Amino acid sequence: MLDAKRYASLPSFYRLCGRLFPWLLPATVVLLAAGLYWGLYLAPTDYKQGEAYRIMFIHVPSAWMSLFVYMVMALAGAVALVWRVKLAELIHIECAPIGASFTALTLLTGMLWGKPMWGAFWVWDARLTSELILLFLYLGVIALYSAIPDRRKAARATSVLAIVGVVNIPVIHYSVLWWNTLHQGPTVTRFDEPAAHISMLAPLLFMAAVFNLYFVTALLARLRSSIAEHCREQQWFRGEAGIRA
Amino acid sequence: MPDAGFLDWLSMGGYAWFVWPSYALGLVVLAANLYLPLMRHRRLLRRGAAAKEGGQ
Numbered sequence: 001m002l003d004a005k006r007y008a009s010l011p012s013f014y015r016l017c018g019r020l021f022p023w024l025l026p027a028t029v030v031l032l033a034a035g036l037y038w039g040l041y042l043a044p045t046d047y048k049q050g051e052a053y054r055i056m057f058i059h060v061p062s063a064w065m066s067l068f069v070y071m072v073m074a075l076a077g078a079v080a081l082v083w084r085v086k087l088a089e090l091i092h093i094e095c096a097p098i099g100a101s102f103t104a105l106t107l108l109t110g111m112l113w114g115k116p117m118w119g120a121f122w123v124w125d126a127r128l129t130s131e132l133i134l135l136f137l138y139l140g141v142i143a144l145y146s147a148i149p150d151r152r153k154a155a156r157a158t159s160v161l162a163i164v165g166v167v168n169i170p171v172i173h174y175s176v177l178w179w180n181t182l183h184q185g186p187t188v189t190r191f192d193e194p195a196a197h198i199s200m201l202a203p204l205l206f207m208a209a210v211f212n213l214y215f216v217t218a219l220l221a222r223l224r225s226s227i228a229e230h231c232r233e234q235q236w237f238r239g240e241a242g243i244r245a
Numbered sequence: 246m247p248d249a250g251f252l253d254w255l256s257m258g259g260y261a262w263f264v265w266p267s268y269a270l271g272l273v274v275l276a277a278n279l280y281l282p283l284m285r286h287r288r289l290l291r292r293g294a295a296a297k298e299g300g301q
Contacts, residue, residue, distance in 0.1 A: 025279070032275075040268070041254065051258035058271040098278055105274045109267040116263050218278045225286035232289055232296075241293025 009087055010227050011236045017224040024217040028210070035210045038203040046200070052116050057204055059109040060188075061211040062102050066134060067169055069099035069215060073141070074166050077159030089155035090230070092162065093145055094222040098215060100138035107131060118182055126175040127183035130168060137165040151230075 039057030046053035073095035079088040110128065111121040122128065141158045148154035171178075176185045187195040188204070196204065231237040257264040 036268070040264075045258065050260060052260040052263055054257070054264050055267045058267055062271070101274050101278050105271055108270050112263045112267045112270075116260055214275060218275075218282070221279055221282040221286070225282040225289065228286055228289040228293070232293055238293045238297040241290045242297040244290055244294075 010231060011240075013087055014224060014227040014231075014237075014240070017220045017227075021217070021220055021224065024213070024220065028214050028217045031210045031213060035203065035207045039207060043203045044197075044199050049117060052113065053200075055109055055113040056200075057207045059106060059113060060204060061208040062109065063106040063131070064208055065211050065215060066099060066103040066106050066131070067172060068212075069095050069102060070134065070137070070162070070165070070169060073099060074159075074162040077155075077162045080155055081159045081163075089152065089159075090223055090226050091219070092159055093141075093155055094219060094226050096138050096141045096145070096158075098218050098222065100135060100142065102211075103131065103135040103138055107135065123182055125182045126179035127172065127181050130172040130175050133168055134165075134172060137162070137168060140165075 035057070040054055043054070043057070045051055073092055076088045076092035076095065079085055080092050107128075110131075114123070115121050141162055144161060145154045145158045148157055175181060176183050188201065228237060255261060
């Protein structure tokens with residue numbers, strides 16, 4: 001009885017995703033285009049790093065998202081563990097590929113920034129290494145989930161892994177302060193005023209907001225297809241598919 | 246012929262080979278994360294519709 005009730009929230013969430021997605025997708029695309037124009041064209045040239053600093057507008061939001069998505073994944077995992085909410089399990093596992101993408105993008109754009117600025121694509125610096133560990137945590141969650149045939153057991157196992165991995169998040173954030181790193185320290189999240197000028201800070205924060213919006217859009221797209229996969233044998237989904245396909 | 250300002254912008258002050266690949270990678274990653282679930286969803290809808298026609 002209780003289980004049926006829990007399951008019942010999946011069809012309604014599926015329909016909610018279907019209603020929101022047609023609005024979220026164009027909004028994300030338009031705002032992303034605006035953010036790119038701002039970062040690549042309107043923002044002034046950096047006096048020290050020249051035009052190479054423009055990599056920041058994709059690298060930094062991506063790095064913030066790699067941490068934020070991890071926290072969402074771990075939190076949804078905790079909810080799934082404690083209350084056995086099916087939807088939380090799906091949110092937990094669908095966060096993993098998105099977070100892994102952001103982490104990989106952070107590392108790759110960081111390498112493309114590191115080469116002209118530091119002279120090397122990669123150094124075993126505390127910030128870079130802890131971000132690489134984050135990528136392995138995401139990949140570990142994905143691999144573990146696909147290795148356990150029972151999906152509910154799999155989600156429980158990956159939730160535990162994700163929650164344990166949360167210790168890495170403050171390590172990444174504070175790595176530039178705790179260790180002597182080549183990576184620059186925080187420029188935005190400082191207690192005094194930010195070290196970046198408003199003409200560069202504004203497009204950065206705008207891009208960060210767009211990346212957040214993108215995350216919601218991508219997560220809804222993933223959840224919709226994941227609910228469809230879960231409920232593909234069920235009457236309501238086939239009904240839905242009959243109307244829409 | 247494209248004007249000099251545009252070419253100048255494209256050259257990114259000599260960092261073109263680092264800036265443009267960063268943005269290209271970004272767009273590929275963002276697009277793939279939307280495209281793949283949308284295709285998966287479409288495939289499932291088609292299969293579900295076929296099952297509804299055939300079964301029950």
